[in-house]
Amino acid sequence: xxxxHTGDWHIGKKLNGYDLLEEQQDxxxxxxxxxxxxxxxxxxxxxxxxxxxxxxxxxVEVFNWMxxxxxxxxxxxxxAISGNHDSSTRLETGGPWYEPLRxxxxxxxxxxxxxxxxxxxxxxxxxxxxxxxxxxxxxxxSLKTIQQAVAAAVAEMEKRFDPHxxxxxxxxxxxxxxxxxxxETKVTVGGLDVVPLSLLENFDYVxxxxxxxxxxxxxxxVRYSGSLLKYSLSEVxxxxxxxxxxxxxxxxxxxxxxxxxxxxxxxxxxxxxxLMTPSFYSEINREDYIGxxxxxxxxxxxxxxxxxxxxxRIIQLERAHGRTAQELNVLASSDLQKKDPLTLFADFFExxxxxxxxxxxxxxxxxxxxxxxxxx
Amino acid sequence: xxxxHTGDWHIGKKLNGYDLLEEQQDxxxxxxxxxxxxxxxxxxxxxxxxxxxxxxxxxVEVFNWMxxxxxxxxxxxxxAISGNHDSSTRLETGGPWYEPLRxxxxxxxxxxxxxxxxxxxxxxxxxxxxxxxxxxxxxxxSLKTIQQAVAAAVAEMEKRFDPHxxxxxxxxxxxxxxxxxxxETKVTVGGLDVVPLSLLENFDYVxxxxxxxxxxxxxxxVRYSGSLLKYSLSEVxxxxxxxxxxxxxxxxxxxxxxxxxxxxxxxxxxxxxxLMTPSFYSEINREDYIGxxxxxxxxxxxxxxxxxxxxxRIIQLERAHGRTAQELNVLASSDLQKKDPLTLFADFFExxxxxxxxxxxxxxxxxxxxxxxxxx
Numbered sequence: 001x002x003x004x005h006t007g008d009w010h011i012g013k014k015l016n017g018y019d020l021l022e023e024q025q026d027x028x029x030x031x032x033x034x035x036x037x038x039x040x041x042x043x044x045x046x047x048x049x050x051x052x053x054x055x056x057x058x059x060v061e062v063f064n065w066m067x068x069x070x071x072x073x074x075x076x077x078x079x080a081i082s083g084n085h086d087s088s089t090r091l092e093t094g095g096p097w098y099e100p101l102r103x104x105x106x107x108x109x110x111x112x113x114x115x116x117x118x119x120x121x122x123x124x125x126x127x128x129x130x131x132x133x134x135x136x137x138x139x140x141x142s143l144k145t146i147q148q149a150v151a152a153a154v155a156e157m158e159k160r161f162d163p164h165x166x167x168x169x170x171x172x173x174x175x176x177x178x179x180x181x182x183x184e185t186k187v188t189v190g191g192l193d194v195v196p197l198s199l200l201e202n203f204d205y206v207x208x209x210x211x212x213x214x215x216x217x218x219x220x221x222v223r224y225s226g227s228l229l230k231y232s233l234s235e236v237x238x239x240x241x242x243x244x245x246x247x248x249x250x251x252x253x254x255x256x257x258x259x260x261x262x263x264x265x266x267x268x269x270x271x272x273x274x275l276m277t278p279s280f281y282s283e284i285n286r287e288d289y290i291g292x293x294x295x296x297x298x299x300x301x302x303x304x305x306x307x308x309x310x311x312x313r314i315i316q317l318e319r320a321h322g323r324t325a326q327e328l329n330v331l332a333s334s335d336l337q338k339k340d341p342l343t344l345f346a347d348f349f350e351x352x353x354x355x356x357x358x359x360x361x362x363x364x365x366x367x368x369x370x371x372x373x374x375x376x
Numbered sequence: 377x378x379x380x381h382t383g384d385w386h387i388g389k390k391l392n393g394y395d396l397l398e399e400q401q402d403x404x405x406x407x408x409x410x411x412x413x414x415x416x417x418x419x420x421x422x423x424x425x426x427x428x429x430x431x432x433x434x435x436v437e438v439f440n441w442m443x444x445x446x447x448x449x450x451x452x453x454x455x456a457i458s459g460n461h462d463s464s465t466r467l468e469t470g471g472p473w474y475e476p477l478r479x480x481x482x483x484x485x486x487x488x489x490x491x492x493x494x495x496x497x498x499x500x501x502x503x504x505x506x507x508x509x510x511x512x513x514x515x516x517x518s519l520k521t522i523q524q525a526v527a528a529a530v531a532e533m534e535k536r537f538d539p540h541x542x543x544x545x546x547x548x549x550x551x552x553x554x555x556x557x558x559x560e561t562k563v564t565v566g567g568l569d570v571v572p573l574s575l576l577e578n579f580d581y582v583x584x585x586x587x588x589x590x591x592x593x594x595x596x597x598v599r600y601s602g603s604l605l606k607y608s609l610s611e612v613x614x615x616x617x618x619x620x621x622x623x624x625x626x627x628x629x630x631x632x633x634x635x636x637x638x639x640x641x642x643x644x645x646x647x648x649x650x651l652m653t654p655s656f657y658s659e660i661n662r663e664d665y666i667g668x669x670x671x672x673x674x675x676x677x678x679x680x681x682x683x684x685x686x687x688x689r690i691i692q693l694e695r696a697h698g699r700t701a702q703e704l705n706v707l708a709s710s711d712l713q714k715k716d717p718l719t720l721f722a723d724f725f726e727x728x729x730x731x732x733x734x735x736x737x738x739x740x741x742x743x744x745x746x747x748x749x750x751x752x
């Protein structure tokens with residue numbers, strides 16, 4: 001059994017307003033090229049397929065294309081779970097129809113307890129879940145923590161282990177001893193929401209999602225795939241890619257295949273003058289997503305507009321030496337002043353609600369605004 | 377070929393805030409009983425499966441259950457299209473996986489042009505679409521209206537007619553000569569968005585969705601199924617149900633099977649005193665969804681609360697004789713006064729945005745409110 005292990009796709013994720021769908025399609029093609037070259041038998045996706053529970057129509061289109069490509073066109077069996085960013089109910093749509101084509105997408109705890117068997121391997125696809133789901137399923141009110149809930153789930157799986165087969169767990173949790181980055185959901189520190197490694201020792205391999213850094217955990221057979229792209233500035237130094245895992249009769253072999261993003265995410269810590277010097281910026285890819293840490297201490301008028309004229313995709317601007325000047329507080333302040341109130345409200349609404357205004361809502365807004373203008 | 381024709385399910389639709397999911401599940405069971413009793417070969421659903429492009433999680437759960445029941449459990453072939461209320465992209469998810477189990481859900485114009493063949497019948501499943509989709513697909517900028525676009529689509533279908541088979545069109549448009557009700561999307565009056573009956577004369581049967589009144593159109597072989605439930609007060613006098621259509625070698629037989637809602641929608645036009653008299657209200661089902669037209673002309677203090685104590689599901693209150701008193705303007709005014717500002721805001725938000733506040737948004741709101749309270 002040879003399979004590819006990926007996860008944390010976060011389709012539809014935006015980086016400070018910049019849409020990453022193009023980058024996500026590009027990196028997906030690289031993933032497929034690895035699967036083909038390595039002739040894997042299956043593809044494992046360890047949760048967080050989407051970035052949010054109600055993805056945009058554009059994100060749904062991209063994700064549908066990826067799934068068709070993987071399972072219908074290239075005919076790879078797919079072994080996937082929902083993560084904490086996904087809506088398990090929405091992802092569940094279609095589930096019973098997917099399975100005959102060996103596309104297994106598990107979104108509920110109980111689905112994770114029975115293995116999906118492919119050749120000599122039992123895959124347990126345990127989606128992200130909350131302790132209350134375990135209390136309800138096991139009818140056991142003592143399951144207060146994720147640690148206890150996962151222990152109950154693993155005990156149930158172990159009853160179904162076939163000694164003649166290999167066992168792989170696919171899951172989406174924070175494992176004790178791991179370290180986190182900014183773009184992951186905050187986890188409770190103190191141990192309650194953490195799953196100890198020792199619980200997982202009877203599996204031949206554990207394919208994890210959740211943490212975006214594949215080095216977050218040190219273990220022989222328990223691995224995070226990491227995300228497919230850098231989803232925050234705290235991930236700038238992480239190499240992204242996928243694992244190819246081979247289970248032989250005697251051992252588990254793991255090889256990491258890096259992917260190269262169309263546009264990278266990086267941090268520049270320099271003085272304003274350096275950043276604006278052609279001999280400096282002609283040496284770097286200015287199309288990348290860039291976080292800037294200015295080393296200057298003085299106020300620089302119109303700083304963002306000047307920087308944007310050279311670096312079109314600035315995703316953060318801060319002072320390297322602590323002082324936060326007013327000028328830096330609102331990233332797109334100069335843009336703000338150019339927008340009319342209706343556009344500003346529409347932007348604010350879209351940010352807060354994660355949906356654009358409907359035509360009906362826009363017309364209400366316009367009416368209200370005209371009334372206000374008259375009264376003013 | 378014998379099939380059941382239904383449409384306009386609008387799963388997730390609310391009636392003045394009242395959730396209809398229970399009624400929708402009940403009426404679905406009645407539909408399935410008809411399918412079973414009549415031993416149909418397939419089930420046709422002519423669009424508007426959901427009530428909105430982003431249905432709630434609860435609506436998705438109910439719809440997923442219905443589809444599993446129909447296609448996976450009872451193994452009926454399903455022939456469905458998206459309507460103007462559906463998001464074609466969201467519904468498209470899973471499409472290629474559904475077809476091997478004879479669940480055909482078409483969401484794009486081009487899918488409608490090639491028939492799905494079951495036994496001796498060709499089904500053309502033409503979803504709701506906008507003229508621009510036809511201009512793009514046919515590469516013909518002269519297709520400005522729905523009428524022109526449907527004509528182009530039908531011409532394409534007719535090229536694929538097999539003279540040894542029957543032809544059924546499933547579609548979701550406003551057909552010339554039909555009459556509309558309040559709960560349907562407004563259509564352009566004046567002819568541009570209307571499809572003439574004559575375009576459809578070469579089909580053995582046309583299974584339509586869109587209008588909620590099955591009597592909206594008079595034709596031998598072109599029928600609206602009507603909605604499964606009454607979705608507005610303008611539909612109170614409509615009998616709801618499903619068609620069972622049988623195509624024989626020589627003719628098309630259609631029989632209508634009514635369904636009975638758990639809770640009906642009706643209008644009471646009476647005086648306040650009559651409405652509050654036990655000998656009156658003990659004779660009617662007070663659990664129904666009720667629109668009240670008061671015949672009184674004088675102001676009645678606290679009218680809504682008094683009526684609600686007898687009729688728990690009032691969906692509209694108005695004066696039969698035109699005068700709209702201030703007391704009637706806000707339906708739940710007495711409820712409003714009982715609610716705290718945070719709950720009021722949350723209700724308003726949900727009404728405007730069609731989504732509940734997230735936990736994060738609630739906590740922002742609470743913080744803001746506490747700050748205001750302190751400042752006040």
